[in-house]
Amino acid sequence: MQFIDTHHDQWHTVGGEDGPMAHPPIKSHSLLTLAQWHAVRDQWPAKDAADHKPVGVILANDTDIEVLEADAAKLSLVVLQFPKWTDGRAYTQARILRARYRFGGEIRATGDVLVDMMPLLARTGFNAVVLRADQDRAAAERALGFFGARGHYQGDVQQTRPVFGRAA
Template identity: 60%
Template structure:
C-alpha cells in the first residue's frame, strides 16, 4: 500500500466549480470526475494517461468499457463509516480485473488500511490528522487471513505457507505481550 502526499502527486484534478470545458487539453495524469470524463471521452487520445474519480454512489458497471483507458481510479469515502467504496474496489479488481491503481480518498483513517488492502486498494490519501507510520504498522498486524481477498482468492487453509507465517506472527505478538 502506498500513501500519497497530495503535494507531490503526479495526478491532478482540474479546478473550478463546473469542471473543465469540453475542449480541455488532454494533458497526461488528469484526474477527472465522471461528468468530466463523459464530456471528453469521445475525443480523449489513446496513450494519454487519465484517471477517474468516483463518488461512492456511482456504479462501476457504468465505466466498465472504459476501464482499460484509466491508469487510476480514485474512490471516495465521504465518511469513514460509509463502506461503499470497499465494494467498488472489490468489483474493480475481482469482476473487471482492473490492473491500474485503485486509490482511497476522503475520510481515510489508519484503522481502515488493512481492509483497504484486502479489497483491492493499492494507494490511499490519508485524512490530514492520520499518521503514515501508524498506517504502515497497521498493514503488518495481520500477515494472513482465513478468507481469500482480491490478491489471492484462496483461503488461508489452502495456503500452508501463509498459515505458517500467520501462526508465527501470532506467537511473536503473544510472546511480546507476555514480556510486558
C-alpha cells in the first residue's frame, strides 16, 4: 500500500479561481472531476499511445462505477472517496474496477480513511491511501499485516480463492 503525502503528491487537480475548470487543459498527472473527464476524454490517448499523459479521475462514492468502464484503458489513477468511514460504497467501486474492468492503475482512497480500514482496502483493490489527518502511518502499515499468511474465508481481488487454514 502506498501512503500519499498530499503536500508532495505529483497529481494535481485542475481548477480555476471559481472552482474546477469545465474544459481543463491536457497536462500530465492531472486529477480531474468526472465532469472534467467527460469534457476531455475523447481527446485523451490510451495508455499505450506515444502521446499519452497520465490522467486521473476523482469519483464520488455514490456514482455508478460503470461510467468509467469504457475509459479504464486511458486512466492511470482513480480516486475513490470515503465521506464517512462507515460508508463502504467505495470498497465496491474498487473491487469492480479491479475484478470486472481489470483496471491496472492506481486506486486511491481519500476522505475519512482510518487505520482500521487498511486490510479491507487492500483486499478490495486499493493500492494507495490518503489517511485522515489524525491517523498514524506506522499503525496503518502494521494493520496491513494483521492477517498475513493465515488468510481469509473469502477470496479477494489479489487471491481469488480462500487461503484460510492452508499454507500460503
